[in-house]
Amino acid sequence: MTAALIDGKAEAGLLLDEITHAVENLRAKGQRIPGLAVILVGEDPASQIYVRKKREDCAQVGFTSQAHLLSAQTTQHELLDLIDRLNADDTVDGILVQLPVPQHIDTETVIERISPTKDVDGFHPYNVGRLSLRLPTLRPCTPYGIIHLLDRAGETYKGRHATVVGASNIVGRPMALELLLAGATVTICHRFTRNLRPYVESADILVVGVGKRGIVNSDWIKPGATVIDVGMHRDKSGRVTGDLEFATARERAGKITPVPGGVGPMTRAMLLQNTLSAYTRRQRSPE
Numbered sequence: 526m527t528a529a530l531i532d533g534k535a536e537a538g539l540l541l542d543e544i545t546h547a548v549e550n551l552r553a554k555g556q557r558i559p560g561l562a563v564i565l566v567g568e569d570p571a572s573q574i575y576v577r578k579k580r581e582d583c584a585q586v587g588f589t590s591q592a593h594l595l596s597a598q599t600t601q602h603e604l605l606d607l608i609d610r611l612n613a614d615d616t617v618d619g620i621l622v623q624l625p626v627p628q629h630i631d632t633e634t635v636i637e638r639i640s641p642t643k644d645v646d647g648f649h650p651y652n653v654g655r656l657s658l659r660l661p662t663l664r665p666c667t668p669y670g671i672i673h674l675l676d677r678a679g680e681t682y683k684g685r686h687a688t689v690v691g692a693s694n695i696v697g698r699p700m701a702l703e704l705l706l707a708g709a710t711v712t713i714c715h716r717f718t719r720n721l722r723p724y725v726e727s728a729d730i731l732v733v734g735v736g737k738r739g740i741v742n743s744d745w746i747k748p749g750a751t752v753i754d755v756g757m758h759r760d761k762s763g764r765v766t767g768d769l770e771f772a773t774a775r776e777r778a779g780k781i782t783p784v785p786g787g788v789g790p791m792t793r794a795m796l797l798q799n800t801l802s803a804y805t806r807r808q809r810s811p812e
């Protein structure tokens with residue numbers, strides 16, 4: 526069997542077209558345009574690329590955007606001051622601090638400082654709590670994008686076993702929550718899981734987001750399973766691959782996301798979707 530590809534780039538393109546259309550409507554009515562503020566602390570080359578791409582995405586759909594590129598020596602106090610100013614800025618609907626931040630800055634303190642109404646990453650404890658209660662909220666972009674891809678691929682959840690490998694705040698834990706809310710029976714595997722193999726072998730839906738190649742053996746994939754690879758690794762020649770050995774995984778799976786062109790573009794698209802949602806809610810009930 527050769528799995529069908531779940532084309533994240535194409536799906537993201539469709540979503541961006543919808544958002545562009547929504548912005549055109551706002552413009553035609555003379556209304557304010559949604560705005561995103563992106564903060565990068567330090568000079569990590571990959572983060573610089575993501576921030577640049579996020580701004581390009583904003584330009585593509587017609588959002589306003591501002592980038593705050595701060596030196597690696599920026600203090601936590603200075604960063605929190607900037608967030609306070611952006612929280613108070615009515616032209617800003619979404620605030621995002623690109624992760625990871627340098628070690629002298631506490632990630633949780635920074636995330637908690639962002640107004641939950643502008644937390645377009647969906648990482649604030651208030652928004653995570655609302656998600657866990659199935660209340661409308663800003664949802665973490667990567668799992669939100671994956672659920673969107675699964676829905677569009679016609680996936681069903683009730684009575685099915687989903688295994689999520691990796692328990693990070695950004696991917697694994699909110700992913701497990703999304704799958705649980707969708708009706709799947711969910712297993713989360715993490716660094717203390719002793720024997721990964723049976724959990725992978727029994728998964729109808731497998732999401733791998735470990736950030737390390739080779740932890741999940743593609744030979745373990747259940748024939749016909751839907752496989753989502755969230756990993757991203759760049760080798761010396763610049764080639765980008767996922768956590769899984771793709772050729773073997775594709776032989777066993779029923780549907781699979783490629784890397785690149787799978788989850789990554791959807792993560793970026795969901796950031797725009799969240800910014801539009803934040804804008805809409807703020808227009809309805811400004812703080």
Ligand SMILES: Nc1nc2c(c(=O)[nH]1)N[C@@H](CN(C=O)c1ccc(C(=O)N[C@@H](CCC(=O)O)C(=O)O)cc1)CN2
Nearest residue numbers: 575622623624625646666765785786787789790792793
């Ligand atoms: N504040 C946040 N920080 C980080 C997040 C996040 O969601 N919020 N996620 C990652 C990085 N990330 C977005 O920020 C991200 C990474 C990769 C891609 C992507 O489109 N990847 C492409 C390949 C890219 C390439 O070739 O260079 C793909 O998979 O096709 C999007 C977003 C950590 N930090």
